[in-house]
Amino acid sequence: xxxxxxxxxxxxxxxxxxxxxxxxxxxxxxxxxxxxxxxxxxxxxxxxxxxxxxxxxxxxxxxxxxxxxxxxxxxxxxxxxxxxxxxxxxxxxxxxxxxxxxxxxxxxxxxxxxxxxxxxxxxxxxxxxxxxxxxxxxxxxxxxxxxxxxxxxxxxxxxxxxxxxxxxxxxxxxxxxxxxxxxxxxxxxxxxxxxxxxxxxxxxxxxxxxxx
Amino acid sequence: xxxxxxxxxxxxxxxxxxxxxxxxxxxxxxxxxxxxxxxxxxxxxxxxxxxxxxxxxxxxxxxxxxxxxxxxxxxxxxxxxxxxxxxxxxxxxxxxxxxxxxxxxxxxxxxxxxxxxxxxxxxxxxxxxxxxxxxxxxxxxxxxxxxxxxxxxxxxxxxxxxxxxxxxxxxxxxxxxxxxxxxxxxxxxxxxxxxxxxxxxxxxxxxxxxxx
DNA sequence: ATTATTTTGAGATATATTTCACAAAATAGC
DNA sequence: GCTATTTTGTGAAATATATCTCAAAATAAT
Ligand SMILES: NC(=O)c1ccc[n+]([C@@H]2O[C@H](COP(=O)([O-])OP(=O)(O)OC[C@H]3O[C@@H](n4cnc5c(N)ncnc54)[C@H](O)[C@@H]3O)[C@@H](O)[C@H]2O)c1
Ligand SMILES: NC(=O)c1ccc[n+]([C@@H]2O[C@H](COP(=O)([O-])OP(=O)(O)OC[C@H]3O[C@@H](n4cnc5c(N)ncnc54)[C@H](O)[C@@H]3O)[C@@H](O)[C@H]2O)c1
Numbered sequence: 001x002x003x004x005x006x007x008x009x010x011x012x013x014x015x016x017x018x019x020x021x022x023x024x025x026x027x028x029x030x031x032x033x034x035x036x037x038x039x040x041x042x043x044x045x046x047x048x049x050x051x052x053x054x055x056x057x058x059x060x061x062x063x064x065x066x067x068x069x070x071x072x073x074x075x076x077x078x079x080x081x082x083x084x085x086x087x088x089x090x091x092x093x094x095x096x097x098x099x100x101x102x103x104x105x106x107x108x109x110x111x112x113x114x115x116x117x118x119x120x121x122x123x124x125x126x127x128x129x130x131x132x133x134x135x136x137x138x139x140x141x142x143x144x145x146x147x148x149x150x151x152x153x154x155x156x157x158x159x160x161x162x163x164x165x166x167x168x169x170x171x172x173x174x175x176x177x178x179x180x181x182x183x184x185x186x187x188x189x190x191x192x193x194x195x196x197x198x199x200x201x202x203x204x205x206x207x208x209x210x211x212x
Numbered sequence: 213x214x215x216x217x218x219x220x221x222x223x224x225x226x227x228x229x230x231x232x233x234x235x236x237x238x239x240x241x242x243x244x245x246x247x248x249x250x251x252x253x254x255x256x257x258x259x260x261x262x263x264x265x266x267x268x269x270x271x272x273x274x275x276x277x278x279x280x281x282x283x284x285x286x287x288x289x290x291x292x293x294x295x296x297x298x299x300x301x302x303x304x305x306x307x308x309x310x311x312x313x314x315x316x317x318x319x320x321x322x323x324x325x326x327x328x329x330x331x332x333x334x335x336x337x338x339x340x341x342x343x344x345x346x347x348x349x350x351x352x353x354x355x356x357x358x359x360x361x362x363x364x365x366x367x368x369x370x371x372x373x374x375x376x377x378x379x380x381x382x383x384x385x386x387x388x389x390x391x392x393x394x395x396x397x398x399x400x401x402x403x404x405x406x407x408x409x410x411x412x413x414x415x416x417x418x419x420x421x422x423x424x
Numbered sequence: 425a426t427t428a429t430t431t432t433g434a435g436a437t438a439t440a441t442t443t444c445a446c447a448a449a450a451t452a453g454c
Numbered sequence: 455g456c457t458a459t460t461t462t463g464t465g466a467a468a469t470a471t472a473t474c475t476c477a478a479a480a481t482a483a484t
Contacts, residue, residue, distance in 0.1 A: 002415065005408075006441065012407040016386055030461070039388040042461090043443060050463055058462045059450040075407055076414045083406070090306035095402070097302050100386070104403055106410075144410060168413040170405055174228055174312070176251040184416060186409045188400065190307070191316055193382055194295070195224040195287055196217075197398045198318075198356060201380040202288045203214065204396060218471065242431070254431090255473060262433055270432045271480040428483075438473070449462075454455100 003074075007048050013038045014045070015071045022064045030061040077105050083169070084142050086157045087149035088113040088127050091172050095146060096125055110136055114153070130157070137164035145169040147177070147185075158185070215286075219260050225250045226257070227283045234276045242273040289317050295381070296354050298369045299361035300325040300339050303384050307358060308337055322348055326365070342369070349376035357381040359389070359397075370397070 003011075017037040021029060031045040038045075049056065054070050056062035072078065083101075085092050088111045096111050111127040113119065120127045128136065136142070145166040149157050154173035161169075168184035171177055174192070177185050215223075229249045233241060243257040250257075261268065266282050268274040284290065295313075297304050300323045308323050323339040325331065332339045340348065348354070357378040361369050366385035373381075380396035383389055386404070389397050 004440070008408050008411050009404060012404040012411075013388075013401075016404070032461085037388060041443070043445095044441095046461090046463065047442080056462055057450065058448075059452085059460050061461070075411050081410055090309050094302035094306040098402075100403060101406070104407065106403070106406055143413065144406070167417070168409050170402070170409065176225075176249060182416065182420065184409055184412045186405050188402065188405060189225075190310075190382070190400065191312060191318070192221060192224040192228070193398050193400060194313070194318055194356070195316065196220050197380050197382065197396055198293055199220050199224075199287050200396045201355065204394060205379070208394065216470070244431085253473070255475095256471095258432065259434080259472080268432055269480070270478075271430050271482085273431070426484085428481105430479100430481075432479075433477095435476100436474080438471100440471070441469080443468070444466080445464100447463095449460100451458105451460075453458080 003051060007051060008075075010038065010040065010044070010048055011052065011071060011074065014048070015068065015075065018064050018068050018071075022068065026064060028057075028061045028063050031056075033061075080105050080107050081144055082107050082109045082140065082142050083144040083146060084109060084133070084137065085111045085146040085148055086113075086130065086133060086161065087147065087153075087172075088115075088118040089148065089150075092146075092148035095148065096127075109140065109142070112136075114149075133157075134160055134164045137161065137166060141165065143167040147171040147173055149173060151175045215263060219263060220287075222250065222252065222256070222260055223264065223283060223286065226260070227280065227287065230276050230280050230283075234280065238276060240273045240275050243268075245273075292317050292319050293356055294319050294321045294352065294354050295356040295358060296321060296345070296349065297323045297358040297360055298325075298342065298345060298373065299359065299365075299384075300327075300330040301360065301362075304358075304360035307360065308339075321352065321354070324348075326361075345369075346372055346376045349373065349378060353377065355379040359383040359385055361385065363387045 014034055017034060018029065031042040034045045035042040052070065052074060054067045083106055085095055085108060088096070092111060096108050101108060108125055110125065112130045112133040113127060114130045116129065118127055119129050143166060145161040146169050147154050147158055151173040154171065154175055155177060158177050162179065162183055171185045171187050174189050179185060226246055229246060230241065243254040247254040247257045264282065264286060266279045295318055297307055297320060300308070304323060308320050313320060320337055322337060324342045324345040325339060326342045328341065330339055331341050355378060357373045358381050359366050359370055363385040366383065366387055367389060370389050374391065374395055383397050383399050386401050391397060
């Protein structure tokens with residue numbers, strides 16, 4: 001079964017909310033509760049769930065524990081996913097120090113950098129020189145990589161990742177990586193996000209001016 | 213004129229590529245060049261451009277300088293956009309130290325944090341205590357804010373931002389902010405992005421197994 | 425000057441995504 | 455047990471987004 005892009009994004013969001021609800025002691029939830037929390041319509045929630053084969057109880061809503069299990073299955077949350085990061089600058093360090101991934105079953109296992117000053121092979125999560133990345137990926141069967149190097153280094157670093165066995169991950173560099181099928185990278189371009197937001201802010205302002 | 217969400221995102225991407233091309237001395241570009249660089253189809257580029265009222269020359273392609281001017285107009289790049297950040301932890305510091313926004317006409321003018329240790333009212337971009345944020349936004353007519361505080365503080369901090377005059381920005385906290393019309397926040401949820409990527413990686417793997 | 429080639433521009437078509445609308449099921453109240 | 459109420463589940467309709475196709479324009483070649 002193949003699900004839509006958007007549906008999977010929302011699935012992950014639903015799951016985050018549900019885990020919090022469950023931790024608070026809640027046992028069931030209505031589509032309208034979830035829709036409020038995630039910022040979509042109730043119909044969207046029900047449509048998504050129906051697509052995922054997640055069933056509720058008419059009048060009784062959905063059983064949180066039940067649907068969390070189903071979601072974990074769909075998202076492949078049965079095993080911890082090991083992730084590496086290339087580039088230990090601003091973004092790379094922020095990610096490697098973030099405590100929030102662990103409880104999502106995502107473990108950052110190592111960082112890599114070309115700058116010897118950044119290397120730190122002691123401590124909790126070790127930072128190695130970039131020329132050790134290929135072997136590390138191979139030896140530890142890493143499949144997920146994060147690109148946090150400057151744009152001009154991104155493609156080269158990514159190519160090494162792929163040749164070593166990386167199958168996907170995130171790219172923070174403001175370029176579009178070239179890759180073959182069989183590899184899935186998602187771009188996070190903060191600059192573009194900001195520009196886009198500012199555009200829609202301006203558009204909204206103009207619209208308001210027209211109405212008044 | 214109202215443009216689609218996706219088109220504006222791509223517009224910002226096209227613009228990034230075009231600025232690089234122009235810096236390299238290129239004067240014109242074909243839809244297929246741009247589509248390669250941004251990872252879309254040439255038809256998509258032309259459709260977007262036609263929607264934006266950006267015209268090219270049949271056989272000669274598009275004049276980079278020309279269309280950059282047009283894009284700047286659409287994206288409101290005539291003036292520098294001042295931005296503040298709430299939360300000077302991992303993500304907040306990464307953003308405030310990033311040098312790449314300036315050349316996009318985006319200026320991070322201040323950071324704010326509840327932790328007195330993080331406050332640093334000397335230096336290039338100053339970091340103030342969060343209780344100075346309201347006045348700062350008011351006094352400096354700031355309209356764009358970035359939320360980089362923990363999830364449980366995000367809504368409260370955002371409400372202060374809005375009451376002081378913020379009209380939009382980015383939210384890195386993994387929650388959906390409640391807001392009225394007239395305000396546009398874009399969520400950047402790294403955890404969700406990673407989960408989604410991993411899902412599609414697994415889906416791709418399963419598919420490959422079937423084919424082989 | 426004529427012909428061949430390239431590339432845009434846009435209507436038509438296809439696909440993806442969201443919302444609507446309401447019957448059917450489950451529960452609660454009396 | 456019967457009735458009223460709530461909420462799901464899902465086709466159908468609406469909207470949004472992307473691709474296809476090809477005539478027309480611009481240029482290059484001969
Ligand atoms: N920091 C931000 O807020 C921000 C915002 C938007 C986009 N980005 C993008 O994210 C990426 C990282 O940004 P940053 O601010 O962390 O940059 P940074 O300069 O702080 O860090 C980059 C790190 O990569 C290392 N590096 C350089 N070449 C390398 C190579 N070939 N192999 C391994 N490591 C190498 C550098 O030594 C450095 O430590 C950049 O592409 C940037 O454009 C960052
Ligand atoms: N760092 C990451 O890689 C990452 C990844 C995904 C999501 N996030 C999200 O981004 C946000 C920031 O993450 P982080 O890693 O930078 O966290 P962090 O804990 O490093 O930083 C948070 C900062 O906010 C400050 N703060 C707390 N309450 C505040 C308040 N009421 N007003 C002002 N400041 C306050 C803290 O003092 C701290 O400096 C969080 O919501 C987190 O879930 C971060």
